[in-house]
Amino acid sequence: MPLNPTPTPTPARPRSRRVTAALLASAVSVCLIAASAPDPAVPLGVGDRLFPTLGNPGYDVESYDLDFTYSGSNDKPLKAVTTIDALTTAPLDRVNLDFAHGTVRSVEVNGVPADFAKAGDDLVVTPxxxxPAGSPLRITVRHTSDPVSAKGQDGGWVRTKDGLAMADQADAAHLVFPCNDHPSDKAMFTIHVTAPDVYTVVANGLREDTHRARGATTWTYRTEHPMATELTQVSIGRSAVLRRQGPHGLPVRDVIPSADRAALEPWLRKTPGQIAWMESKVGRYPFETYGLLMAQAQTGFELETQTLSLFEKELFTEPAYPKWYVESIMVHELSHQWFGDSVTPSTWSDVWLNEGHATWYEALYAEEKANKPMEKRMKAAYRLSDSWRASGGPPAEPKGPKPGHKISIFRPNVYDGAALALYALRQEIGRPAFERLERTWVGVNRDGVASTADFVDLADAVAARDLTGFFKAWLYDKKTPPMPGHPDWKSDAPKARKRA
Structure with a gap:
């Protein structure tokens, strides 16, 4: 998710994003202690270092069924029903869901009405x-889903000029629907949206059905691969859907404002070639479809929502952005379909695995297609790296978000700072081993979650040597280590603040 810069004639890189057994066991024990007492309901979490109350222990979600009814007004809450099918992983007297921005009408657990209460950003359900542990669990929540931002809200529904879209990274899907809102708990999704006939609806996955009745259409989409909640996408708008074919017959569909078809088509026709380029680097595209959603909204970022990446339309219409730059940002979001979507981070501290790789392939594409040398970009990043580490933390141990601004974890240290670590790795183990590592990483972890430790272990295996010291320095140290092959590179130490 790169954040968009203010347009300049030569823009800089935008400053834009399995829980371990011990961590999960600890979180479950907290759940059990809390559940043993009838009162009060308390918010829980899986112990994420950056978002402590995000996610919920004691169950594993297998699927979500989301049903929204849109009236045609962005100022009114949508009627919604969320059905969650899960399996308990521990005995539970209560079930916590993340849900922070809507009114709950009723809750059922396995078809029986259940009590519920609000606790922080959690909906606490008492069946x-x-x-018992190992039992099937179906939770049905009838609620509203409000597109009007609450005070301090950072993400969720995005109100566009002609409807709605979603931006749920990093901690915002639960502003839209009740869920286990942590990337470690991926699930299958079915999404139904009913809207007036003048609107077109597109969501993650492939369209399964449309049903028209009494001036409204119900659209149904289903994913063929598991997905993290933060990657959910629903577009409701007066949109045109342009279809084309990608490599191996892959269906590609783009969602754009109907009036902008002619202006945007030259950009959109580039996607099949970009997919083929990424496949040449890391292997087969991992999902059932792909496409771009060009929203008429000011979000300040682009976002890799699974199978349908979200872009500001202005990125493609603002003349200050050079052509090569726009294409590289398209590749950034496309590469996330492998790095971040198919292979999802275990915790938000592992976000460098998403953004570092997306930045890497963005830069590699610019090098190969627009003669923008990778080495020049990496040297510039090296010069700034100590300052990035001081302000944002090292790549694999980023500092927490600023209060009330959850996407502020997406700092330069997890973008170009993390790409710099990948460049150092390629320098250290050589290009053939590095490229083999990249292909193996997305292959063995496809449709799963993985951590920084998993990446280090795989790199050790591929390189056939212990890289522990290398990764400790590049991913966790406060100071940038020397660059292999470039001992002359220097990093500017951050200036000390003068005392008043």
């Missing part, structure tokens, strides 16, 4: 009977 009529306790749930």
């Amino acid at each position: 009529a009977e306790s749930l």
